[in-house]
Amino acid sequence: MHGPQNPTPVDHATDTYDTIDWLVKNVPEPNGRVGIIGISYDGFLPLMALVNPHPALKVAVPMNPMVDGWMGDDWFHHGAFRQTMLPYILGQQATRKGEVKWASGYRDQYEEYLAAGSAGELGRRHGMEQLGFFRKLLAHPAYDAFWRDQAVDKLLAARPLTVPVMIVHSLWDQEDIYGAPAVYEALEPKDTANDRVFLVMGPWNHGQAIGNGSSLGALEFGTDTSAHFRRELLRPFLDQYLVEGTPKAHVAPVTAFETGTNRWRELSSWPSGCATGCKVKPTPLYLRPNSSAGFAAPAAGGAVFDEYVSDPARPVPYRARPIVEDSSAAGASMTDPWKSWLVRDQREAASRPDVLVYVSDVLTAPVKISGRPLAHLVASTSGSDSDWVVKLIDVFPDEVAAQPEMGGYQLMVSADIFRGRYHESFEKPRPLPAGKPVTYRFGLPTTNHVFLPGHRIMVQVQSSWFPLYDRNPQTYVESIFDAKPGDFRKAVQRVYHAPGQASFVELPLVTPKEVREEGR
Template identity: 40%
Template structure:
């Protein structure tokens, strides 16, 4: 066909030479015009690309030592944006750590703040006193006293002095500062908000440490968190940098069991060189030491806009964001107090792509949603004046349905409280037991010498590269299903969805043959035996709420007392807040046990005034009874939403 076309063109040229030349001329002008237009478009695109590159914000790093009012200097990294047209605000992060929240990755490469970095902020990362390259002495969760005691320093004064220096020495700032951080840095942001510098316009304490005796980090309801307390205090205080304890083995379950009574820690390993461990030993109850350290004692009304952020499966500070939001909400007359809760472990939302925690799939990239739609919008409004500032009181991810929800109050007021009672034969139902038989109970034997592991073995070092510490709260609870020291009850399969939103509270009626006891309560979503939507989750027992309570504190955390053997006592155990849909065909399960090792130390089950001074012969087995009759009806209170 090509050859035939060529013959036709040749014959046409021979027959009508002038016409052919005219056609060629027209074509040539057309091609020239098209080529010229193409070149022009290409040049415009190249110029636009060059202009865009010239306007791309890049960052220059400076490292300085900022002096505090007492002369101590704090190591600070500052990332200053280039190619910005107007002054920009300062985002401050303070931390005791060498890496997390310390700007080791430039902000325009860090998923946590990258979306804000693209539009221009001054990013400031500072190590607190006595940590890493900062001067001074480190004090764990240094008590905030400068507001009461003149001529003293604490984290609030150090923040104030830092902001004052930054405003004077960092060029092109717009006079507005925001602060954020996760975990310890989240607590530092909370502290700053209580006594803010005038330029501090908004904060976001994320996974902040709350009360360290009642429900975060080192204790939960008075029960000591052994593996975490041991490893974290050593890491922070054995040296100025981050130092990991040199365990001689990988699986630490047996190591902690061989450790024996807590008194062996100083005798064999720490030798009174770890101040926080000594504080544990000296303050086994909720005395003035813990009360003064608690932000409940020095934070009241939100003085600047505050966005609390937390995770439903936070293995370290699950209570802090919920506790401090609730506490500050009582005083919030100017509508400055907000909360965001997501389906995350501790700080998981800093990552690039978060669609899964353990074996639970979230259905979307929840980290990107938080970083772009929540965190960026928050600071853009308060520090740059962008957006309308109409923030929901609460932005809360709903697990089970995998949807983001907003609420005018948190928890929502329109939930209907239903009581889920334990029944005979391992059943659960929303009907109260009617039996008058006082002996209607379920029993198990708790042996502190053979404690229930809190997660499947091996139990790796908390912060080792392959540790499953971050995701253990979502671990399949089938690994303890058939243990005789774990009591279990469950409902039949649900005939419709059940949405539970708000505070989960267990009400136990229990007795023990010992004189002290721990009560661990777990609320579990049991997937169908064959789940067509999530085949690999078939039969999975997903823990959606859990907590431990040390029995000696049933009447008072400040004045513990022994339990009378055999006496039925009432225990109220707060399992914290959830927003979860138990889907049709799923079952609800409740498990109760008395050991959770080694995340919780072994209760000797014989009352001793100070468990840190217990001896080996104080540890004893005990028979635990959980009652289920008309008089003593054990139940879990569920705030159920209307569909």
């Protein structure tokens, strides 16, 4: 935006205003009403239209928008760099027509990225030091003004809201899972009459709302959820504001698909467990000795911690190998593993010695969560830096009659990564104290899920998610982009679960009575 990072008078907001102005003056047969809609980067543009809205703009629909590239969208998640975006950056910036393709010579992306070492070296091997955005990434690994000044939720929070907006979020968005809920949190307080800000959350991947929404990976929803969204929500909402004489659309302030039970919920606010009378109570799910998880805090006298060795030479894959596709490829089919990796079975990770697993008893009643889980991890490393990945998982019964292949399936409901050097400040990284417990607290992606009776709740903890995220050398260096081979060292990782040092995932839990009533 125009300001410290851009001294010119031209930015995305002025371009959007000028585009709308041109359209209403030059498109034949205009009715003077304009709507703007788009997905991903094109979902970012409807947000730019809200910065200084053109008088003709009557409605905006940002879908899976890119909002904050450092906190949890395309480029970083809590400081960990999403290095599989490098081929996308190369294709976007090397030439205007995008003729330059990523050439690797490797069948498995895991091997290619491991051989390069750091993400900085990987980019340099492809000549990316010639590209302006790559150089900016190297110059801004921390959450400094470069990132803060372009965080769209912060920009919109500081401006009035005059245009109705429908924010569309995918619960398993593999690219921009942070943006839509963050924008909703920024805009909803401005909607005092509860008639300008609308939120829709579907069981989709990135952009699936305009495709077929009957399934995602192994998950079957029993109906085309995307068609329902377009027919019952999106079209009436747009018609209300753009077609003269159209009656008011019957769209709830929040329409959220509830995974697990596989049904839509119409809600008055978010987070909310049900239409009326529900409250969401932050409730710790504790990581306990003997690989157990539960709502009772760990008692004194048990093991104080669990430990594993994190070896940068053998990082944990983010999905099953070989990883063969360009994860940022546009137009890939729904069978592309990149589009469904967030719902892939996690049993392979659970079998590794460098992944800690905590699992609850078999549930006898439904457990419903609505909102954003928070990881509260008390952990130490023998190194001076570390990454921490926390995954909240729904473990299916060993036998699922209607869909046998789902027997024992470990479904990620919500998961994210945190780069340890930022535990005190996102802007000013610090080395970690070797061998001393540190408390890490970070948000996981928004969810609306019911763990059904017969299922179990699992939490997995690990220190790499490769090659999606660049490896932490586990030795503190000024910039991980410039880490040298000798910086990458094994580390002993400990996760604590003792009184006074309890690790847990804080669940946005709907109270048991309400869960039972809603889950009948």
